[in-house]
Amino acid sequence: MMNAVLERFRTIGHRTLSSIRRLGRGHLFLLNVISVLAGMMTRPGLLIKQMYSVGVLTLIIIVVAGLFVGMVMALQSYYALVDFGAEDSVSVMVVLSLLRELGPVVTGLLFAGRAGSALTAEIGLMKATEQLSGMEMMAVNPMQRVIAPRFLASFLSMPLLALIFSAVGVIGAYMVAVMLLGLDDGAFWSQAQAHVDVHLDIVNGIIKSAVFGFVAAWIAVFEGYDCIPTSEGLGQATTRTVVYSSLAILGLDFVLTALMFGD
Amino acid sequence: MNTRTIELMVGLFVAAGLAALFMLAMSVSNLTTYGDNDGYVLKARFDNIGGLKVRSQVSASGVRVGRVTGIEYDNKGYEALVTMSIDRRYDKFPLDTSASVLTSGLLGEQYIGLDPGAEEEYLKSGSVIHITQSALVLEQIIGQFLYNMADNK
Numbered sequence: 001m002m003n004a005v006l007e008r009f010r011t012i013g014h015r016t017l018s019s020i021r022r023l024g025r026g027h028l029f030l031l032n033v034i035s036v037l038a039g040m041m042t043r044p045g046l047l048i049k050q051m052y053s054v055g056v057l058t059l060i061i062i063v064v065a066g067l068f069v070g071m072v073m074a075l076q077s078y079y080a081l082v083d084f085g086a087e088d089s090v091s092v093m094v095v096l097s098l099l100r101e102l103g104p105v106v107t108g109l110l111f112a113g114r115a116g117s118a119l120t121a122e123i124g125l126m127k128a129t130e131q132l133s134g135m136e137m138m139a140v141n142p143m144q145r146v147i148a149p150r151f152l153a154s155f156l157s158m159p160l161l162a163l164i165f166s167a168v169g170v171i172g173a174y175m176v177a178v179m180l181l182g183l184d185d186g187a188f189w190s191q192a193q194a195h196v197d198v199h200l201d202i203v204n205g206i207i208k209s210a211v212f213g214f215v216a217a218w219i220a221v222f223e224g225y226d227c228i229p230t231s232e233g234l235g236q237a238t239t240r241t242v243v244y245s246s247l248a249i250l251g252l253d254f255v256l257t258a259l260m261f262g263d
Numbered sequence: 264m265n266t267r268t269i270e271l272m273v274g275l276f277v278a279a280g281l282a283a284l285f286m287l288a289m290s291v292s293n294l295t296t297y298g299d300n301d302g303y304v305l306k307a308r309f310d311n312i313g314g315l316k317v318r319s320q321v322s323a324s325g326v327r328v329g330r331v332t333g334i335e336y337d338n339k340g341y342e343a344l345v346t347m348s349i350d351r352r353y354d355k356f357p358l359d360t361s362a363s364v365l366t367s368g369l370l371g372e373q374y375i376g377l378d379p380g381a382e383e384e385y386l387k388s389g390s391v392i393h394i395t396q397s398a399l400v401l402e403q404i405i406g407q408f409l410y411n412m413a414d415n416k
Contacts, residue, residue, distance in 0.1 A: 051273045
């Protein structure tokens with residue numbers, strides 16, 4: 001009886017310690033990646049290649065999602081606002097929601113699902129097939145050759161993707177509001193211009209997406225690098241990447257929103 | 264896929280991202296109307312500014328001529344002191360120009376309306392507008408209305 005209770009506590013202690021250990025490994029890993037980032041600048045080709053697989057290939061899902069999110073937002077806010085005779089404010093509502101929240105957050109979630117999981121799987125498979133240790137044998141630093149370009153490419157791609165998402169969303173909202181619902185073309189743009197601030201809304205949106213890109217990239221490459229090198233461990237790592245990135249993005253979004261738009 | 268195509272695609276991707284930023288900055292934000300900093304300053308004292316905020320519009324005859332840049336409470340005069348920045352192009356407001364806090368539409372936001380007077384001389388940077396009309400406060404209007412009703416009986 002006593003032993004069973006003790007065993008239960010031991011399990012809790014073990015779990016706590018191992019998650020703290022993992023957290024510590026993650027941070028040391030991040031420091032390690034950042035320390036080799038500068039050395040990577042001499043090989044821009046590696047970065048370009050990763051920008052392609054992380055950024056360009058994610059573009060299609062971002063554009064399609066942005067277009068439809070913008071269109072749906074315009075339609076729904078029109079239905080809500082037309083009762084108050086304020087349908088001219090549709091553009092304000094759509095543009096502010098896109099720039100402040102939906103752009104960075106939805107892009108971050110899609111990015112974690114599309115690019116983050118692929119990164120984890122790729123790096124994890126490299127580890128499982130001992131390519132990473134093979135590089136070390138040849139005196140090539142896998143951090144610099146494999147991890148750093150992927151990390152930097154994700155970090156740089158995310159703000160660009162979020163901007164494209166917002167811009168396409170605005171175009172989608174314009175199509176629905178002006179072409180479909182017949183709102184005034186001039187009012188659409190002038191209302192947005194009167195209420196959207198460059199620093200408060202656009203710059204803060206970019207900062208948000210850069211933070212999300214940093215976190216999503218970190219989680220993706222760390223999970224790949226730290227995975228158990230079996231097919232099961234690889235599957236678990238990929239799942240963890242998507243789950244942790246999504247949770248981190250949603251949680252950080254709340255914190256950032258409270259900090260940026262608090263007063 | 265060869266390196267050339269990849270580089271081309273990445274170049275297009277980065278360009279698209281920057282174009283999106285440019286489009287957002289130019290067409291849906293206030294960047295194009297941002298030149299308010301080089302305006303001249305006018306001040307006005309109000310008994311009550313209602314829901315006026317920093318960055319609210321200042322307009323004359325319905326045309327936007329400037330923005331509110333600061334709102335303070337004057338501890339000595341027990342009044343609100345509103346600072347506004349007016350576009351340099353509109354520097355011919357007479358000395359007896361009046362300022363009132365108005366509301367755009369029934370539920371719209373509040374702004375300052377300038378009504379030019381007939382003096383020969385013009386307001387200069389830093390001048391204080393003396394003729395002001397406060398914001399309408401709904402409770403006060405209703406109170407006054409009830410008071411008048413009682414009087415008429």
